[in-house]
Amino acid sequence: MEKMQDARRAVLVLEYNGKIVTKYIADSLIDFTYTDAASGDLDDIDLRLEDKALKWQGAWTAAEGDKIKATIRTVNWDKPGEIKKLYLGSFEVDSGSVEGPPDTVSIKATSLPVSSGVRHEKRTRAWEKTKLKTIAEGIAKHAGLKLLYEATDNPSYDRIEQTDVSDMAFLLDAATKEGIAVKVSGGKLVLFDEFRYETKPAVATITRGKDNVLDYSFSWSFASKAYRSAILTYTDSSKKKTYKATYTPPGAPRSGPVLNLNEQVSSQAEAARIARKRLRERNKEYGKGTLTLMGDIRMATGLTININGWGKYDGKYIIESCVQRVGSSGFVTELQIRKVLGW
Incomplete structure (x- = not known):
């Protein structure tokens, strides 16, 4: 026994x-x-x-x-x-x-100190001649958190305004527009590039019929991958100069709708960067899934896994959220995942 x-x-x-x-x-x-x-x-x-x-x-x-x-x-x-x-x-x-x-x-x-006002206290102010990391550093300090900045880009702003919103809401909005994710975890304010995390090796391969999968669901939606490319066009009237950039990802179809953008930029390089970021925002929700596993301590938000044995839905996914449950019913891990774009 x-x-x-x-x-x-x-x-x-x-x-x-x-x-x-x-x-x-x-x-x-x-x-x-x-x-x-x-x-x-x-x-x-x-x-x-x-x-x-x-x-x-x-x-x-x-x-x-x-x-x-x-x-x-x-x-x-x-x-x-x-x-x-x-x-x-x-x-x-x-x-x-x-x-x-x-x-x-x-x-x-x-994970956020309850005494911190960065989640609920609304503020109005302008940031001038600054960078995203500098903004994040100020907000982290105000919240009593350490900053962990893991994004490749550190966008610059001539002027960016925070208008009657909380620090966290303002930071999330600014970072999301740059394709940068924001988390508060383990006493840290973390900013990271989702694409960079997508390129990291998978921590596990989940195989149908082999691994302890308690339940699952997968879905796809063409509407979430409708655009084959993005074109950003902006005319700076003060400089009498027009910036235009096109981003077409690898393997994109030859035909299909184009995402047309008109956003303020200050250089050709910025126009190209923003075009790619916006296309990622629109197309990244194409393949989604959920998994419930026998408790698996390898899993965490931002890590990638391979899915095998579900045919069309096979491939590499990034974990968007991870729930660990322990109780009278045992130990289980619940994942929300999406297919990586690869660009």
């Missing part, structure tokens, strides 16, 4: 306000969800706890700003005797609820 210490299992390890509380959580845990969010959203965790003794509504009640560090530890998961850890990051409690009967308590925490 298999001994308990030899069983395949996943354990949630929690540090709450500097104290390890794993043993106090274990008997009450219904489920735990960690969301490694898509660009523009915050990573978060959600704890659901059984509370028939009313501890989590009394002496153990969570408070706004409480700090939680979470790790998933797998034991004998892929092979006997193997122990692995996935550190999920540091989070601050920002909401809670109770419902019943029977009494259950929910505690939610996010």
Whole structure:
């Protein structure tokens, strides 16, 4: 008979306000969800706890700003005797609820400090003679975060205005227009180039009938890949100069609609860069998918995987969001993925 210490299992390890509380959580845990969010959203965790003794509504009640560090530890998961850890990051409690009967308590925490005003506080200001990284540095400092700038480009602006929006909303809008993704994770404000991440080697190949796929879905839409090329045209009246650039990706069809753009640029190089970025924005949603796997700690947002055994849907995908769940039903990983463009 298999001994308990030899069983395949996943354990949630929690540090709450500097104290390890794993043993106090274990008997009450219904489920735990960690969301490694898509660009523009915050990573978060959600704890659901059984509370028939009313501890989590009394002496153990969570408070706004409480700090939680979470790790998933797998034991004998892929092979006997193997122990692995996935550190999920540091989070601050920002909401809670109770419902019943029977009494259950929910505690939610996010990767952004709750005291920071960068998500809710609206501001109006102008940035002049600056770069995207400089803007991100200022916002990261205001939020109490470290900046991790992993984008290849660092666009320059003669003037860019923030008008009655939060710092995070403003940064997300500016970065998205440049094809740069934004995340808050592990105490860092991260900006990264999705194309650069798409070119990295796949962390795994998921094969139909071989890997532990619990459920899946794949789809495609021609409307999301309708444009064969992009043309940007802009006339600078002050310089009496017209910039025009065309971007046609490798393997594009010979016929089909063209994405016509008219955006302010200050050079031919910028026109070419923006044409490519806008075409990526319009066409990147062509192939989408979801996967639910037996818990897999290799998976994370921004990594790539290969899909094999689904015919038309086979290929390389980038993970847009990753959810790790641990609870009474076991340990599962849920992925939102899209097919990489390759350009």
